[in-house]
Amino acid sequence: MTTKAESTRDKLVHEQKLKEGQSYTAAHLGKLTTLDQYPMFVPSLNREVRGKVFIQDLIATTGCELSMNKLPAGVTVPFSHSHKENEEVFIFIKGQGQMAIDADVFDVTEGSVVRLAPEAVRCLRNTGAEELYYICIQSKAGSLGQHTFDDGVKVDHQIDWR
Amino acid sequence: MTTKAESTRDKLVHEQKLKEGQSYTAAHLGKLTTLDQYPMFVPSLNREVRGKVFIQDLIATTGCELSMNKLPAGVTVPFSHSHKENEEVFIFIKGQGQMAIDADVFDVTEGSVVRLAPEAVRCLRNTGAEELYYICIQSKAGSLGQHTFDDGVKVDHQIDWR
Numbered sequence: 001m002t003t004k005a006e007s008t009r010d011k012l013v014h015e016q017k018l019k020e021g022q023s024y025t026a027a028h029l030g031k032l033t034t035l036d037q038y039p040m041f042v043p044s045l046n047r048e049v050r051g052k053v054f055i056q057d058l059i060a061t062t063g064c065e066l067s068m069n070k071l072p073a074g075v076t077v078p079f080s081h082s083h084k085e086n087e088e089v090f091i092f093i094k095g096q097g098q099m100a101i102d103a104d105v106f107d108v109t110e111g112s113v114v115r116l117a118p119e120a121v122r123c124l125r126n127t128g129a130e131e132l133y134y135i136c137i138q139s140k141a142g143s144l145g146q147h148t149f150d151d152g153v154k155v156d157h158q159i160d161w162r
Numbered sequence: 163m164t165t166k167a168e169s170t171r172d173k174l175v176h177e178q179k180l181k182e183g184q185s186y187t188a189a190h191l192g193k194l195t196t197l198d199q200y201p202m203f204v205p206s207l208n209r210e211v212r213g214k215v216f217i218q219d220l221i222a223t224t225g226c227e228l229s230m231n232k233l234p235a236g237v238t239v240p241f242s243h244s245h246k247e248n249e250e251v252f253i254f255i256k257g258q259g260q261m262a263i264d265a266d267v268f269d270v271t272e273g274s275v276v277r278l279a280p281e282a283v284r285c286l287r288n289t290g291a292e293e294l295y296y297i298c299i300q301s302k303a304g305s306l307g308q309h310t311f312d313d314g315v316k317v318d319h320q321i322d323w324r
């Protein structure tokens with residue numbers, strides 16, 4: 001069943017498809033301040049939330065899922081959670097917050113990056129006067145084979161910038 | 163052999179370690195405008211560059227590698243590249259740019275998200291008057307099993323926010 005939130009989001013996402021080719025898909029979510037235009041139905045809360053957009057089905061990623069997030073001032077994520085098989089990485093872009101992981105609580109802000117193993121019990125709150133912006137990446141724990149310069153291949157390619 | 167760039171970066175990274183527990187590692191890179199404090203030696207260019215920080219060894223990710231990037235106005239990444247086994251996702255946070263992928267060229271800006279298959283030949287340039295900020299995620303193509311709500315588990319957990 002497609003919920004009303006899903007069909008509204010799908011319509012918005014379709015409108016914002018940027019460009020697609022055989023080897024890539026690009027979309028445009030709009031300015032981070034406008035992230036709450038995307039509704040999302042959350043099963044465990046049995047209600048719609050705003051300010052979190054998942055991109056896996058939007059740009060067809062196969063190695064990770066990620067969400068772009070805007071958490072208003074004064075708001076705490078209303079539940080803690082862990083994962084079954086995915087590692088998560090949080091990247092904080094703007095604002096002030098606190099992460100609670102297992103028995104620890106610590107401050108996060110622009111430039112903070114956090115890796116969480118699947119079993120970590122996690123929650124987040126906005127402790128600032130402004131919105132808190134962050135990106136959350138899910139990938140299968142232990143799945144990365146090689147990376148960085150070991151995986152890249154320099155290619156001679158003439159580009160017609162236009 | 164550890165290069166001078168690597169040892170400078172390792173010292174900075176060590177100073178900025180935020181917090182570590184059994185199930186997580188957190189670090190703090192500082193404000194995005196200060197990303198060029200981290201030197202990095204690029205083998206294919208045989209020189210040091212500034213404004214790109216990889217985080218895999220910093221927070222010990224096992225499912226993805228990612229870099230935080232600041233590209234100055236007027237600058238084009240000096241080579242095109244593809245990958246062997248990793249998919250890449252680019253997330254644009256601030257500024258104006260263009261991506262060249264295979265024979266296509268298109269504009270990117272705050273809120274643009276792009277998935278690239280390993281074989282995509284890619285390059286990027288800053289077309290704006292300000293710096294271009296983006297995050298680039300590498301994960302093994304096809305490695306994601308399940309995600310989003312299917313992988314999450316709600317946990318009852320009393321948090322002592324402090």
